[in-house]
Amino acid sequence: MPDRVAEDGFADFARARWGRLVRLAYSLTLDVGRAEDLVQESLAKLWTKWPQVRDGAPEAYVRQTIVNGAISASRRRWKGEEPRWDLPEVPAPRGALEADAVDQRDWLRRGLAELSVLQRAVVVLRYAEDLSERQVAEILGISAGSVKTHAFRGLARLRAGGHPDRTGSEEARR
């Protein structure tokens, strides 16, 4: 089945974007398994819309589906297995001078876990996906002013999370 639809462009699209989309989904769910499931479901949904969106913006469509899926999942009372950041095996935070890429990612994961899913989505779309406030507002169905507020508060909470260095402080003031 996958090979037979290759000529429609969907197969190439899905294969080429899988990793990037999983990374986006991970930044929203903070769980690899859930991120993969989310991308899988979103691409399945995209497949049914492929004739409509193939010549338009399929990546934007699937990105919106992922974001909405992550937000919807977070609103459900039971969300299955939750990532925990206070497990004994998690290494203790290091000092500023020891912070390296691994520490930064670890700290960022912890910080994102402390944000509301909406704040997390705004921060990810705004700074990882490089979308404008207006684009983020359209995806999330909120006003541009709310995007700005969530971005500011999200970054402020990340900074308050104790990273030894500043984090996007200039962006937050914009």
Add this chain to the structure above:
Amino acid sequence: MSDDAFRDALRDLIPDYTGPVDPLPRVFASVRRRRIRQRTLLAVGGTGLAAVLALAVPALLLSGSGGGVRTAAPYDPSAAAGPMPPVYPVTAGVVDGADWAIGSTTLAPGARRCLYSDDDVSWARTTCFDDWTAGAAVTWAADPIADKGHQVTRITGVAPAGTAAVRVRLQAAAPVTLPVRSTPTDRDARFFGDVLPGTMTVLDVTALDDAGAARGDPVTHPGFACTATADRACATPVN
């Protein structure tokens, strides 16, 4: 952490992630799983048995390849969970705020040129045009549907190669022009479809060339097509 480092870290929180060798089987497994889940929910609820049976269409083994009414094996839940035949996108849209999509598929040697829908307005609907032969005039079917609370008319058909679009004239609405699509289901066929709100009566369908000129006369009568019913696949002519 600088802004750039922040962005980089945010973009790649899982740098060691490799993912599956080929994600496509997962995606299509998801498509199939959603359909099976729908069937299960219906079966557990004890309602909509006809819909459950209709959903099994892609997995049913059709028998007989001659013209006329085709018959199928009785519904078998284990067969319903079997592999889905490939469905190639033909067209999609929104009607009454509900999404719909039509794809082409081959169910069996006796049901090769089929147009399949399983969307927000219809349970698995399959309309097959096996009597159509390569180069023949356009053939079509109009199928009133009220599966999921939306009263709509599903138009499907097949046109010969060289057709760029078809014009569908309706009794109580303006004509619509539909693009046609070539798929691996049948390279000689150009598939088309549409879902319109309400119950529509099709007056005729005309094949058009690239310039929008008619290719042959309007076809006023629907062609022979069959669809799935509760207990048999392709046992009931659409028209």
